[in-house]
Amino acid sequence: MALCMRKSLNLINLLKSKIGLLGTINPSPWASTLSHHHEFPVPSPTIQNLGNSDADWIVKASSRRFKWTKAEKQLSSRNDDDDNKVLDFPGGKVGFTPEMRFISESPEERTRCYRVLDEEGQLIIGSNFVQVSKELAVKMYTDMVTLQTMDTIFYEAQRQGRISFYLTTIGEEAINIATAAALSIDDHVFPQYREPGVLLWRGFTLQEFANQCFGNKFDYGKGRQMPIHYGSNKHNYFTVSSTIATQIPHAVGAAYSLKMDRKEACAVTYFGDGGTSEGDFHAALNFAAVMEAPVIFICRNNGWAISTPTSDQFRSDGAVVRGQAYGVRSIRVDGNDALAIYSAVHAAREMAISELRPILIEALTYRVGHHSTSDDSTKYRPIDEIEWWKLARDPVTRFRKWIESKGWWSGEAESEFRSSVRTQLLHAIQVAEKLEKPPVADIFTDVYDVPPSNLQEQEKLLKETIKRHLQDYPSDVPS
Structure with a gap:
């Protein structure tokens, strides 16, 4: 017994020695509204898995809950002065205080926002991020361009009456592609409806996207879903559901299953800021924290839940502070900075799997497009606000400037690639449109x-x- 305990302690000490700090997080792009007061601990990118031994499982499954001592063990000392200072309550000892002190409803300073690239695509001095190769960086960029082009063409197809509905990810391309790049194909994705880029990264073809939007006989949903409600078993991408936030508790259940099966994988779920107002969000975070499920919650805080601004949704400091309330490690990230997003998700995945814990990421971005083809966002927000985000803070342009500064991309490559993607998409639409529909029996x-x-x-x-x-x-x- 003593030997087993010593081995467990040695493994715990080894794991602790492998974990470092991300370091000081750089100023927020929302510097006028966001202050700085937290640091975000992450495992070192070089941390190695300890294997699947029983001792390792003990380390991974070690509880992070507050501990308490049973009352009967304190009977002999109940007259001590310390008993008047501490309440031995289930869940952990609670200290007493003679002062009447309420917890503040909000902190004086807002949670900082982690970023790596400035608005001009230049590395911020002192940035701490996960390095990416030329091959990975170029694929991230070209997939963002592909997603952007696909949105433009399919949106036009809907306006021409060729498909019934569409919804774009314009302004949120970095969240789509950079998060997908940091994950493994074995990780289970539970999307909302603005994450087609994750499927694109995993190998879903442009023809498969077109088949779903046109609901033909090759649509995996057999034409029974609205356009953009993608799903693919092969890519571990669960079918999109229009119902807000229902996918969040599903992801936690899947993550708990992965934990029980001791898989080196996690579940990842995406949702908008509006989704955090649903009960499913709160139930899921609490369940994940209590059960120590390896799940990554990614909140796309894009400023608007259809026509409802975040100012009408949150009295608190956005979504990031809600993670702490439930005992979930959390970080706020610049959602228009592909390098920051990639680094944060890369670190979150490693922690979720190696430490068996949930992680919440709030990605601050902006929904440049309308909520969907059923919406006209100029009715509830100023056009100049939309244009400013589209031109000044476009995540695709910012990442392009960075890879160009590295000598990995050029204007010639840009022109050639965009032309090729547009040709491929137009061909995919023509093919999908001519194919017959699934049979009525389906x-x-x-x-x-x-x-x-x-x-x-x-x-x-x-x-x-x-x-x-x-x-x-x-x-x-x-x-």
Whole structure:
């Protein structure tokens, strides 16, 4: 028993020795509103996994909860003066104070925002970040350009009446691509609806995106979902659900399963600032903290929950402070800085898996596009505000300036790549548009192993109705 304890202590000490500090976080791009008062501890990028031994599992699963001593162990000393200073409450000892002191409703200073690149794409002196290779950096940039181009073309297709709905990620390309680059394909992604870039990074083709938006026979959802509701088992990307925040507790459940199976992987879930107002967000954070689940919560705080500004959502300092309230390690990051996002997620993943803990990342960004094709954001926010973010703080332009300064990209490469991507996308749309739709029978499948009698009757009646009114139904939908 003593030997096992010594081995466990040695492993704990080894793990502690491998963990360093990210260092001083650089000034926020929102310097006029955000102050500086926290540092963010992260594991060293060179930390090695300790393996899957039982001793290692003890280290990983060691509780970070407050500890308490059972009351019966203190009976012999209950007359000591110390007993009048401490309450031995379940969950941890609580000190007494003769002062009536309320916890402040908000800190005097706002949580700092971690960034690496300034507005001109130059490294900030003293920046502490995870290094990226030329190959990785160029792929990150080209995928951001591809995502940006795809949004432009599909948005135009919707406006032409060729698809029924679309939703862009304009202004949030760095969050999409940089987070995906820092993850492993084994990590399970639970998206909201503004993360197609994660799928793009993982190998989802432009044709597959087009097939889903047009709902043809090659759409993995068999035409039963709205456009942009992507999903792919092959890419560990769970199907998008329109219902706000339902994916957050699902991610925690998946993370707990990964923990029980001792997988070297985590779950990652994305949501907007509006999602933090839902009960699912709060239940998920508490569940993840208590169960010590390896899950990364990524909040895209883009300023607007459709037409509701963050000023009408938060009395507190945004989403980042809510993590601390639930016992979840948290960081605020410049969401328009691809290097900062990549570094933060890279560190978060390592901590989530090696320490078996949840991590919350609040990425400050701005939704340049309308909420969706069903929205006109100029009705509730000034046009000059949108244009300023689009031109002055575009994450794609900022990252391009950095890779160009490294000699990894050029104007010629830019022109050639953008032209190629546009050609590929237009071809994908033409192909997807001409393919026939899934058969009517697919409406009734994939719920029951054996369809009940009422569904069988509905299918029969629908097919009869289509035959009687062929002129009212599209000819490319097989009956």
